[in-house]
Every structure is written in C-alpha cells, then in structure tokens.
Amino acid sequence: MRRSDSSLGRGGDAPPFASALWRRTPPIAWLAIALVLIGLMLTAVVGPTAAGQATLNGLVGAGYFALGAVGLTLVYGVLRLVNFAHGDMLTFGTYVTLGVTALGVPFWPSAAVGMIVTALLAILLDRVIWEPMRRARTSTLQLFLVATGLALVLRYSVQFFAGSQVRTVGLDTTSSLNFGPWHLGTLQLDVMLVGLATILLTGAGLRYTRLGKEMRAVADNIALAEVTGIDTRRTIRATWLVAGGLAALAGILYAASIGTINPNFGFTILLSLFAAAVLGGIGNAYGALAGGVVIGLSQEWSTLFFNTRWKPAIGFAILILTLLLMPRGIFGRKKARL
C-alpha cells in the first residue's frame, strides 16, 4: 500500500542556502544589523556629531516607548484586549508621582510609589471592569467603548484634580554632561539608563522567571497554557501589575526627559506605543521592547531631516506602514488568518 509519507512532516527538496540562512537567523539580529546600518548611513550623510547626538537622544526615548509598549502588548497577548486606556495609565502614574513629590518625597522614591499605585489600579480595574466583560464574552466594539470610556475617566479625573495646564516636573533640567562632541542632560542620561536597564530587566524577567514564562505561554495560546496547568487567573493579575507599573514608569521617564507634562500626554503618545507594539508583533513582549527602541531612534533620527514638529508623525507613519506591509510585525508568528 502506498503510504503518503513523503508528503507528511518535512517537505520534499532541501531549501537553497540563502533561504536557510534567512530562516536560521533570528529577527532580532536582522533588526540590530539594520539599525546599525542606518546609523552608519546617517553618519555618512550628516556627520558623526549630528548622527551621534540624534542616536543618543533616540536612546533616551527608547526607554519610555519600550516600557509603555510592553504593557500594551502583554495585555493584548494575554487578554486579547486592545487597551485604549493604556496611555492614560501613563498619565495617571506620572501625576500620582508628581503629587507625592509635592509632599516632599524625593523623585525616584515617589516614582516607585506612582508605579505601585498604578499597578494596583490596573488590578482593580480588571476586577471591576475587565473580568466581568471577559465572562460575558463581549464583542470588540463593546471592549473598545469601555476602554475609551475608561481612558476619558482617567484622563479627565486627573485633569479635574490637577488642572489642564502644562506643569513642570520640578527636576534639574539644565545641567548636562559632555562626551566629546555630544551632550546629554544629566536628567536625560538618568532616564536613558533607567529605561535601558528596565528594558533588560523586563526581558530577563520574561525569559527566566517562571512568571515570565507563564505570561508568554498564556499570550501565545491560552487554552494550551491552561491545559499545562498554568494558573491563568494569576497570570492575568500579574500581567496587569506589570502593565500598570511599567506604564507608570514609562510616563515618569517621559516626563523627566521632556521636563513638562499635561494631562493629555499619555493619550498623545499612545499611538506611538501602538506603533512600537505592532512593529514588534503585537502580543510579543520582546517585540514591544525592540519596537520601542526602533520608534525612539526613528523619531530622533527624523529630526535630522524634518522639523521636530513632525516627530510624532513618524511614529504614526511607521504604524501605518507596518499595518499595511507587515501586520504581523517583525517578531510576529504566522497565523492562519490575520
């Protein structure tokens, strides 16, 4: 009897060398190479001073874009929820932090408080709003409406108490350091270091801790995760904690690096966060971290050629291009239907 074994499992011919190389090299390597190449090209075009400065500035932004995007993508991955209120969690966390500093507490400890409060808020909201809706299996439309409503409530509650005016963060924004031809504000240097360190910590946590593995497993395939004994409810709570905490930190870093904020800033950068998350493959936390770096660098690099007014538009353009050309993102997995 003729068994169809040749058709099962692996394919017929061995793939040619070039595509094997393509398949074996991880996307992160391609991304890193591409970024370095672009950096070199920029150096050639505008000179090392300008290119290097823009890159430094970009790395400052990379921190808050990446950390903001991670929360967004994790919530989507684990809960299949596009959380339009995420940007306003950045706002909330930042204003709480500022409120605590007004009581005389130094900045970074206040930031820690802000992160904790936001994380707790995230869990509370899940308990009160998202969990009942999950049980009722609501439609995308309803979820969107609730998320939008929540965004409005968060943003305008902050505005109600804190006023709509632009506020300064109250930190030392004037002193700066010089590295050869390049300079960076000390505050911005702090932001960059904290941001990059947190990115690495988050990545490590996702990869090596049990919780991180569980979150990735649930984001990948919740049914399978449950079958293998993962307590999905605990994972969901952990996801909200991480999302809320990192959102607050992202907002704080943003505020510290720019120096001023207003109650709309979280919503304003939400699209850039979406851009980072979609670019990295939505649902993929490592992808969001990488996507944030790309967005941060791209925005600053764009100022070498365009007026700084157009910086946010770069994020939107990347988002649209990604959606149209590469909706799965750089690190996304193949799915049967998009």
Add this chain to the structure above:
Amino acid sequence: MSADFWLGVGVTAGVYGIFVLGLQINVGFTGLLNLGQAGFMGIGAYAMGMLVTNAGWSIWAAMPAAVLIAVAAGLLVGLPSLRLRSDYFAIATIAFAEIVRDTFQNAAFAGGNQGIIGYDQEWRDTASWLLRQLAHIGLGGDTQLPLFIVVWLCFGLCLAGLKFLQASPWGRVLRAIREDEDAAAALGKNVLAYKLQSLAIAAALAAVAGFFLALNVTYLYPSEFDPTFTFLGYAVLVLGGFASYGGVAIGSVLLWSVMEGLRFLHLPLSTGQLGSLRFVLIGLILILLSMLRPQGLLGRKAEMQLR
C-alpha cells in the same frame, strides 16, 4: 439662559447628529470600527475653507467639491486598511486621523495653529436673508436660528437617505456583512467593495458635519478635529442605540443637553473643573452603558443577543 443659547446647543447636537449618522452606518450597519471619522470631518472642513479662502471659490461650489475630496480620502484609507482585522483597522483609522490633524497643525498651507478664517461670508449673507424671511413669520431675532434650521433639515435629509439605503437590498448586504462577512463572501458578495462604500458614505457625512461645524464656530483650527470628537460621537451612538438611525438624533440631543445642562447645577467648581467633569461623565456613560446595556438606550436587545 436665552433661547439663542439653546439654539446653539441644538446646532452642536445637529452637527454631531450628521457626524454620527456616518458612524452608525459604519458601526451599526456594517460592523466597521471607524475611529477616524474626525479625520474625514477635518478634511472636508479644511478643503472647503481652503477652496474659499485660498482659491477664491464660492462656498456653494466648495462644499460639494470638499465632499468629493473627503470621499476620496475614505477610499484611499479604506483600500489598504479594510483588509485588516477589525481591531487593526480601528488603529489604522486613528493613525490616519492623527496624521490629518498633525498635518493641519504643522503644514504651512493649512494655516497651522492659526487656522483658517473668512470662508463664511456667503453663508452669513444667506443667514441674514433667512432671518429676514423668518422675521416675517415672527421668528426673527435669534441669530442661531437659520443655522439651526439648516443643520436639522440637512440631518433629516441624510436620515431619510440612509433609511432608504438601509431598507434596500444594498442595505441588506451590509447587514449580512456585519453579521458574518465570510458567509456573505461565500454567497458571492464582494465584501471589500461594500465596506469601502460604507466608509465613503461615512466620510461624506463627516465632511458635511464639518461644514456646519466650520460655519458655527466661524474659524477652523486643528484641534477641533481631534479624536475626542470621534469619542463623543461614539457616546452618542451608545446612548441612542446601535443600528437605529433615529436613535442618533435622540442620542445627540440627549448628550448635549446633559453636557450643557451641567452648567445650571451651579456646582462649586471652576469652569476648567466643570469641563473635566463633563468628560468624566461621558466616560462613565460609555463604560456603564457598554457593560450593562450594550444595545444602547434605544436599541433592541434581541438583536444584540442573537450575535
């Protein structure tokens, strides 16, 4: 408060009504989560304003042209993005709307933050003429009346048109697509084409709403057309019910009465705080209604349950 004040509220409600008719056809009848409606409105309004002030057109010619431009934008946006999954499509439409707003804000030809003024002279002449006619029947005096009448007349026409479309076989296909687009495709319906038509009509309605907004406020500036407008539109939808065009009118009037009515409560709050409170209220409305009564105040529960 004077009658003129409430007429002003009525004009705003009418503008939102036309705007939300477009959202209704997308969301309620085709199942498209269009979050970029404010972008189409901005394109329509700015196109009209620029044609009149920069190119010297008559406003009566600029309006139809601006509608066509908005429709073209709808097709341009829809063609690539309607193939995406619904939440990606929603994000793409927000991105589009933000790019539009950013462009108006930053590009020199659109006047930047200064905006555009001076396009409404012809309308004001017409409005004065209308007021004089109305004075003959004793209704003169309230300056907002002509605009109020025209807006709601227009709303009525659009409403009638949409109801006709809805009852037609074309509308039937749209509803099928909302229900189950794969099954509709399996019956030979070109789903993408229908979605594009739905989006184009919504863009046209947004443009018309934009005209009335422009005439009401008498000058165009970018932040008029930000996502908040779209979100408020969704609040109207939620209030009035999905899949009901008549509900749009009721929802709009209801929302704006509540919003403006807050002024009269004489709460011990500053105007800024009052403004914030209004939006917190809207947010709560969105959350509570979506969680507890998703079909809206006037929608039919049966339809929601059958999905």
Add this chain to the structure above:
Amino acid sequence: MSSSKTSADPILVIEGLQKSFGGLRAVAGAGLSVRRGSLTALIGPNGAGKTTLFDLVTGFARPDRGTIRFDGRAIAGLPPHRVARLGLVRTFQLTRVFAAMTVLENMMLAPPGQPGESLLGLMAQGGARRRIEAMVRGRAFALLKHFNLEEKSQDYAGTLSGGQRKLLELARALMTSPQMVLLDEPMAGVNRVLGRRLLDYVEELRRSESVTFLFVEHDMDVVMSRADRVIVMAEGTVIAAGSPDLVRNDPRVIDAYLGRTH
C-alpha cells in the same frame, strides 16, 4: 496520492494540493475529480483535511501548492466571492446563517446580481428592480416550502433550531442557482425525516438541473445508499476513490478508519 479515473466531464479537478498552517500540514498533496451532475461523498476520519480542502476550493484559504480547476477555470487563490460567483457555493460545518436577520432576508440575500444590491442599481429604474425583488421573493418562498420553513420566514434566523439552520443554509445556497454545492456535514443535527427530504430534494436538483454535489458526511448509511461516488481522505491526502462498494472494501480505507465502528 491517487488520481482517480477522470470520467466524462469532471466539473472539479484538484491536483497536488498542499496547505500547511504553521508546522501542521493540513492538506498534503491531495488530488481528486468530481463528475458533473454527480452526488459525490467525501469521507475520512477527523483531521483528514476535508474541511481545509473545502476552504481551499472555495477561496477561504490559499493553497501553498497545487491546482484547482472548476468548470475548466483555474480558481486556486481566488477570493471567496469570486468563486461563489462562478457557481461554486458551500455550506459550513458549524452553520452560518445570519442570526439577526429574518429567514426570508437570509434567502433573499443569496441570488447574485440583484440590481438593488449596488448603489448604482438603486439609483436606476425602480420598476424593474421591484419586479426582480418580487421574483426573488417568490423563489425564496418556494424553496422555503420545500424545506418546511415557510412559516418561519419572518422569524430571526437565530431562533431556529440547529437542524432548521442547516436546512436554511442549504436553501440559501440553492438560491444562488449554483452549478456545484459543497456541503459540509449536511446531515449533522437534522432529524431523519427532514434529512431524507433534504436528500430527496438534492437528488431531484441533480436530475433536473444537473447541479453537482460534493458532501462531507460521517453517516455511512447515507453515504453508501445515496452517493454515486465516494472519495476517501486521510492525513491530508486522498487514499481512495470509486463507487461506494469499491471503497468500502478497500483495505486502505479500512486501515484509515481502524477502530471506527460505524
């Protein structure tokens, strides 16, 4: 892969069809042909790739490799609505009626080319449009009557029982005046009496209008008694094809079904 004897006038010819999802090969080099006007059964154990084959043929999935020819035309990779317009329609394993629309609306949706369904058509002549709609309505009622559903015409399709939905889905598919219908488990959930009516009607259509039917079915009594030809799939390929008697005695088929009692 067995390429069966292509008898006179095959309406559907598939060769070397392959489709993988991620690492999983759902269809691995399948080939078959369906004779015009026949009642052909597609059987096989769960996971054999039958529904994926339907998806590939009707445009709901793109094949990685292989060809599909319907009525002489290559259709692999065409979008679903184009395939349907060519006269090839399907029903789904889990019925997909438009639940929040009435039974009659479900039916009247189906015929292609109704002028009222396009914006331009709406603006044109009202009278002709109304006549066509009346005609469509008439056909719809006639078909509903055949399936015992005419009393339900004003009810929401979502209120129908599972078996009634299956009938509605079939009736709706027939409204398109198709050349070929792919039925995915048409008997599941339908009581025997109604099921027999359905099959009788299917056979009548076959005789009178030469409509071809390819149906996936697990009920072997139905398959053996009604089908002209049986095609057997297992593990993504076609392992046997022929008359019911031939197939039921084929050792490969018995092998594939090892353990199944029906």
